Structure formats: C-alpha cells, structure tokens
Amino acid sequence: MAIDPALLDWLLDSDPALRWQVERDLAGAPPEVWQETRSRVATEGFGARLLARQDPDGQWAGGAYFPAGHDFESEEPGQPWTATTWSLNSLRDWGLDAGALAGTAELLKANSRWEYDNLPYWDGEVDCCINAYTLANGAWLGADVSGLARWFVEHRLPDGGWNCDWVEGSKRSSFHSTLNSLKGLLYYEQAGLGSAELTAARRAGEEYLLERRLLYRLATGEQVAYWASRFVYPFRWFYSVLNATDYFRSAALFDGTTPDPRLSDAIDAVRDARGPDGRWIQERRHPGAVWFEVDVPAGEPSKWLTFYGTRVLEWWDGAVVGRTT
Template identity: 35%
Template sequence: MNAKILDWLLKGDPAVIWQVQRDLLDEPVDIFEATRQRLSTEGWVAQFLSYQDPEGTWGGGLYGPKWLSTTYTLLTLRRLGLPPNHPQAQKGCQLLLDGGYMPDEGINYIRNPKIHHSETCITGMVLSLLAYFRYADERLPNIAAHLLRQQMPDGGWNCRSYEGDTHSSFHTTLSTMEGLWEYEKTFGLQSEIGAARARAHEFLWRHRIYRSHRTGEIFDCKMTGLSFPPRWRYDLLRVLDYFWDCNAPRDPRTTEGVELLRSKQRKDGTWPLNSGMSGRFYFHMEKIGQPSRMNTLRALRVLKWWQP
C-alpha cells in the first residue's frame, strides 16, 4: 500500500479516516470505532445531520426531492458510516417505513389510486437503511420476503416487472442485493437470502458486470464512471464495493471490471471524482475532476479484496 496515498487519505474527513483504518490498515476495532464516533459532530456527517427538518425528514420529503430527501440523505449517511442506532437516523427510518409500507409488504412512496404495488428498487434501498440502522420493527422480515418473491428467472430484479419487463435491471438488482446483504449482516446469514444473492451474482457475472448479454457492448457508459455517492444508479465501483463488502467469490468474469477500475487510477495513485446525477445538493463533499478520497478508499479496498 502506497504510504503517501495512505497519509493523504488520513488527512481527510473522519468518514474517510475510520474506513481507511478498518479496511486498509486493519486497525483494531477500538481504534476505528473511536474515529467513527466523531462522525456525528465533525465533518460531512455532522453537516448532513444538521439539515434534518424538525419533523424528522430531510428536504421535506421521503423520496423526493432528489438528492435532498430522507431516503437519499440516509443512503449517503450509511455509506459514510454513521453509527447504527443514531437517534436522527432512527427517526428518519420510522418515517420511511410508516410512510411507504404497502399491502404487498414492500415500499412505495407514490400515492396513486391506480398503483397498488411496491417499487422494487426503492424497497431494496429502504431495506438497506432499516437494516443498517437496526430499526426495530416486525415488518422488516416481510420486506425481505417481498424482495425474494420479486426475483426474476434470470436471477436479478427489475422495478418494471409489473409492466411486463422480463429481463432484470442492473440498477434494481444491485439496490436489492445491497438491501438483502445489509439485512443478513444485521440479522444473520439466511440460506434463502444467500441463495437469492448468489443467483443475482451469477446474473451480473454473465454480463461481466457491465456489459449487454446480447451484444457484449458496455450497457451504459455511465456505469463506468466514478461518482459518489452513487444514489440509485449502478456503476462499476459501486458493484465492486458490494462484492468487497460481502466477500463474494472472485469470479474470473469480474476481472475485466477490476482492470478497468485499475486503469482509472491516476499517476499520483488516486482515483478522481466524476460527475454524478443532476439534482439538488446540500453541499459537495468533493470536487468533480479532482482526486477523490472516497473513490480512492473504495478502489483500494476493492483491489485488496481482489488480490489478498
């Protein structure tokens, strides 16, 4: 590991530092958890927490406006590592669950008399939040079971399956896998969920993680960008970071994606921040086009996983 890059990373926000200590330096738990405890009072995480409305939402809404809303703010806080059980996150989780839980046991925030079903991508994202923040509610197992019922024959998920789509979506599949994995991390490994995630892994590997299964071409060039936070969009680093987190098998069909990630490393040893999705922001954590500590951290831990 490049000592100069590590030193640069350790001069960043506490949200970066604690993950460097845990994932790159293999520091003892008491060391990185001590850093993690600073998040709610220092840096990016403290800033996001300060924007919570008196009602407990962010941006005045549950799913919108993008990217100010409760859903997307909590997704960012999850990726930055806000400790579970934080009271502000707990309040946000309560509102997300109570405001979106549907009769079919998934989540949807669209209130339309013609829509009676959940939205799979949103359900996966919200489950990742409820599980990560350890929100205690008897409906969580129902949400996980709902997602298992929505898995498609090809192994993935698609939020448009209700409209007749028969091929899974990269975006929905990854959001669902992340939700189910967070659920397993919190509540313990479960054979049915593990088998579902394994089928989803195979779906992605058949596509070499970012290519069309029909043409072999890159499915969407935006998937090869390095944005942070990724919001709902699937991208190369997001899926590789998921594989790192769950210690997925190092399937050779992942090799091309890993090498593409490696090729994006700059001569100074860093990875840049590419432009993400348009929308409204509370503030920008890093500058587009400049070296990104979050992307460099994530890329380095992926490479460490790939070549242990």
C-alpha cells in the same frame, strides 16, 4: 502490495465519515482507533451536518424519496438528493451509529409516506432500488422490514435479477436495479436478519451480473453502456463496475469465499481508471440539489473513489496472490 504512504496520508486527511474506513480497511489500524474515529461521524463533519438537517417529524426535506413540494413536471436535469431516503443512505454508508437516530424509525412510521400511492414508509413501494434502500435502512434503524425482504424473493425476475420497471411489464433484469437490490439484501443479511431463501435470491442476482462479467450484454458481448465504467461519488442509484466490484468484495468477505474469476474484466476496468499517482478522478457530478457537497468537482482526484478503488484492488490482488502461492 502495501499502499503508498503519501497516498495513505492524503486519504487519512479527510472527514471522519471516510477516515475511519481508510483506517480500518487500508491502514490496518486497530479497532480502538477506527472505532473512535467512527464515533465522531455523529458530532463532526458530514455526519453532524446532515443530522442537523433532520425535520422534527423524522424526515429530511419533508419527503420520503423527494422533497416536499417537488415539481415532478420540472425539466431540470437529475433529481434532488435531499429527502429522507437519500439522507439515511448517506448516514448509513458513512457508518453513523444507529443510536444517533434513536426514535427515527418510529417517527417515519408515523409521519412518512411514499410519493407513490401514499404508501407507509417502512412497507416500501414498487421500485426495487427504493425498496432496497428501505430494507437496509430499516435493518439499520431497527424497523420491521421483513415484509420487504420477502418482496425481493417474490419479485425476482426469471433471468435472476431485478428491474424497477417490472411494474411496467419488464421481464428483463437491469444492471442498476440488480446491484441496488443486492446491496440491500446483503446489508439485511449482515445485520443477522437473513434466511436461506434470501441468500438463494441474492446468489441468483449475483449470478446475473457475473454471467455478464459485470460489464457486457449476454446476447452480444458488447459493453452494456458507457456508464458501466464511469466513476462518480456518491454512487447514488447508478451502476458502475467500481460500485459493483466493491459489492462483490463485501459479499465475498461476508460469505467467506474467494473472488469469482468472472470479475476480472471489471477489475481491469477499475485498475485502468487509476492514475499514475494512484488516485481516481471524479468523472462528473450527478445533477440535482444536495444539502452540501461531499466530494470534489468533476476532473479532480477523489478521495472517496480512490478509497473504494484501492480497497477493491487490494482485496482482489491479495486473493489472487493467495491462490497462486
């Protein structure tokens, strides 16, 4: 079904970081159009503002995952989102050309250490989500993160997925950790750096979520938690069925496969959250310091969520029509 022209115009009236993706995935613009818009991420709007915050040593806010001097005993809700890893995640998600960060991989290798055990930046640490971000960011910036790729094969749990609490002895996978791990592995493969072993690990992780239909506990059939159907942008490390179905869309397009029917409940949850005007509402903001806001406050229609929701439904509905005609 074609997107409503008024809705499309609303989405196109946005920062280059979002606009180029709307042009490519929803408006059907030719490559020369969306690529030109994408090139402006480095010089305009969110991308340019975040690039300007980079420290001379290659980091942001003086730290790897947390800002320099972060008070780990603070009782403030949430966490800061300003340090190096979160800044790189945003720039990569917004489609910044890696050339705009030429030399950053080398600077981080020389200057950045993880808050956990002072480990070297590109070697990763023990947290699955952090390592997944580092795997993707390293592939993007040209760092050697092949050791991290092997780490994911070695640390997959018996039920198929991953859990950041494995270091505390957990033997059961987590929705959050598994999705973030999958996103990192897929990006690494999309960069042409995959292997049969990595693909097998990724498929096993996907099966962990698909067995649970992206929403439910395997043992009881109950919804895993309220956060599964709560939609917030930026996604950060949090699981939601919108975040997950968008991942499965990307994976299916990369693998050349049709949507798995076990996604249907999650797709219904995404569809049910869409308002009569075709827009999705920002349900909250993840608490914690940011460089600047990139989406609307809670309770307002979100262009980012509307883009992701519309893209997922167009993929699903188009594939379903293709299967039945």
